[in-house]
Amino acid sequence: MVRAASKRKALAETRVKEAPKIESLKLSEKELENEEDLLGNIASSDDDSEDSDDYESSEEEQLGDEEEEEEEQSNEETGDSANSGGSDYESSDAGPSRELISEANEELPDNDKDEYESGDTSDEEDLRNTVGKIPMHWYDDYPLLGYDWDGKPILKPERRDELDNFLKRMEDPNFWRTIRDPSTGQDVILNEKDLALIKRLQERKIPNPDHEEYKPWVDWFSSKVMTTALRPIPESKKSFLPSRSEREKVSKMVHALKMGWRVPRAELEAQRAKEKEEGPKFFDLWSADGDDEMKRRGIIDHIPAPKRTLPGHAESYNPPAEYLFNERELELWHKQSETPWKRKWHFVPQKFPSLRAVPAYPRFVKERFLRCLDLYMAPRTRKNKLTIQAEDLLPELPDPKDLQPFPTAQSLIYTGHSDIVRTICPDPSGQFLVSGSDDCSIRVWEVSTGRCLKIIAAGAEVSSVAWNPSSHLSLLAVAAGKRLLICSPQVGSTEKLTATDELLAVPPEVDSTTVVPERVQTAVKWEQAEGKDWDDGHRVVVTHFKDLKQAVWHGRGDYLAVVVSEGLNRSVIVHQVSKRRSQIPFNKARGLVQAVQFHPVRPMLFVATQRSIRIYDLVKQQLVKKLMTGSAWISSMAVHPGKLVFLGK
């Protein structure tokens, strides 16, 4: 820019010197000036045009005239501007502008390209100025223009006077397009291309004539979704997968929306609009507390604080004489200091000549404080008494009539036993009933008719009978005296009976490796029934060290628990019939065991002592729960398949 300005200055000087002007040139000059303005505007965005150095230097050799230099300069500038201004074009446009310059310089013999391609050696004879890029007017006072490659001074060409110019104009048809290269002082004749370029610049067209200004626009980046990607690379798999972080963000937002922490913008705007419409809300600070307010504070049925009585005459600074205490009254007032509530007034009425003379009330702060304390401490809410009748708390009892599937009338009497019947147990199917009696026998009855089907002698008073719950076995456990008899009922399914007999006919071989603990050995003796006993129905006899109280089967029908009365720490014994084996599960006696029971489904053992029931888990071998019944004496127990335990006292 600076350079351009200096050039312009130099040009102006020359103009002043050369008074007579040729019209055509003048015209061109004028246009050039315009051009310069334009260039200045453009060039203001970029001052240096260094990148086009090589062109310049090559051009400078040929351009002699200052004017021509001017032209060239402007040309060069244009190229630059086109180049630099291309920053807002696309980079694709930079190409053409470069091209343009090279094209523009094509004809010039000093062009690098031309040098090598055409084999033109003219540049060797060329006067190449080596002074560099300096304002040429620095050499104005010297006879030389600079120095050539060999270091020889380039002399300024001789100045032609007006006449010479005129004559030349007359003679030389190319005069109008001859300019002087200021750096070499040589005359340069502009060729057609240069002229065309100048003309285009003057018309403010894009310098490249091949540039198609109105070529059809290809809308590459339209809003339309293309079927095929613009890029040849296939879409990555990632781009199809929903982003996890995005999803998290969205879910957070949705959650916030759901919880009401965040309000959608539309809703928020609607709210604001509504608020605006309704106008500002004010809180009535001075309104009395209504019921709603009290309720909000959690005070139900509020009792307002008592109002202070208004001051009477006695409180006056100038009370009537009758209110003033006489001596007796004052004495009384002082005497009642122990019992202040008996005083007539809680103060001594005083008389002052004027309001100004009234002193500060000494108890003011204390009384205020007490009043505030009273207001604060007293809840002033009515307490609600519970008005529930005791009868309402009792559950509604069902009508005893509705509680009947249980029998209400005697249906059958099973007659036959000659002594007390101690125990009964029904067959799992309900067809038979077994009963044990003090007449040392058990009887098997047909439930539906009361027919006694079998009598099995037990040998001692029978304390407990139990029918095996297994669906494959037909067995009875009979606790008679010290003996536990495992009997065949000899009724019911014949297949089951024979299967059971086969199972029990041969005692399992005693595994010599298993050591029976002495505790067990002394308590229990297993025997196989034979001969007459077998025919009677006895199958296996287990003799215990004390009398038996109870025998119960486990739900599977293999295990059998017995309670030994006065057995102390051996009062519960568990037998396994299939292996003829016994175990004593408890080492310590925890009270007198009254009854044991297996859970019908779960692996649990219920042991009832006189006052409590202990529930043991048979798998984990540990105490699960202890139930305290509160009853004086548990004598029997039944376990429901659910969770209930029934007790008999």
Next chain:
Amino acid sequence: MAESSGAQLQIKLVTKQSIYAVPDIPYSVPSEIVCAELNTLVNELLKDTVSGGSVEFDFLVSGELLRTPLVDHLSERQVSTEEVVLIEYVERFPAPEPTDCLEHDDWVSAAQSCGKWILSGSYDSTLHLWNRKGEHLLTIPGHTGAVKQVSWVDIGGEICSFVSASQDQTAMIWQWNQTSNSVECVHVLRGHERGLECLAVDPTHTYIATAGWDKVIKLWSTIDGLTDGESSPKKSKFDTKSSLMNFEGHKEAVSAVQWSEDGEMISASWDHTIKVWDAELGGIKKGALVKCTFTSHTEWVQTVRWSSNLEYHFISGSYDKQVKLWDTRSPKAPLFDLSGHQDKVLCCDWSNPEYIISGGADSSLRVFKSKIAFAA
């Protein structure tokens, strides 16, 4: 005839028995009139037409037998007393007479009469054959458990057949040669896994249904049994049959089974249900609805049987030692109490219209002769 102590009622007497028809005119009677008075009224009216003694009548008002004073009977059923009351009268069912007592060795748990013969089953696992005169014809051992029910299958001709169900899990089909008075077991119906409780022979005498404690009803055929029976050698083990069809559906023991009509079977169970089965298709057809309850027995009712020829009559035996004869039109009280048993009544039968028989835990089979009063 009646001294008018209160309101009078207009009645009209009708009957389906044409010999006892009375003039079709309304009579005015006191509202408190009872059965006996109506009876005398009818007898008075029939004095001229019917010769020879008075006839006992029962009176049906709105489908039920009159047992209380007429006005109470009407108000109980909410019948208007303003209009003429239609009273139908039928000849009273004559009281059965105890005729015989057949002593057994053990409880009599099954009995059926047929023509001239009575078949009974006992808890000592034997079957007994008796004739009408009370003579013991045969004792048939064979079962190993108490006999629970017996039924005649075929009585045409010389060779009769019958079937018995026992607690030993089998039912047996027997053939009895009348002339030689010999019995042989032709088939043993094995398949039940528990003791049998009941059996029923269908009206065409081709199928037997048995059921018991294994909750399954099994259907057996009698036909090939009858044809093959003679060819089967005596010495070999009894010809064992397998069941045609099994009906499973009851959740507890089946206590009774009966055929209603061709291909329909009704069973009662300890699971508190009565099921109607289609024997051909083998499915449950429908449930049953209680229409009427008859209350008079004081204990467990063990057995009931319809009359084979009368429309409304049936008998029931109970553990209260009574056999009762009922009319469905009189649900509140039985027509007659047939007492005589010393212990629980276990079975009863009225297949022969002339004889009501019942067996009980007193080891006796009692026979009551029921006179046929009128044609059904």
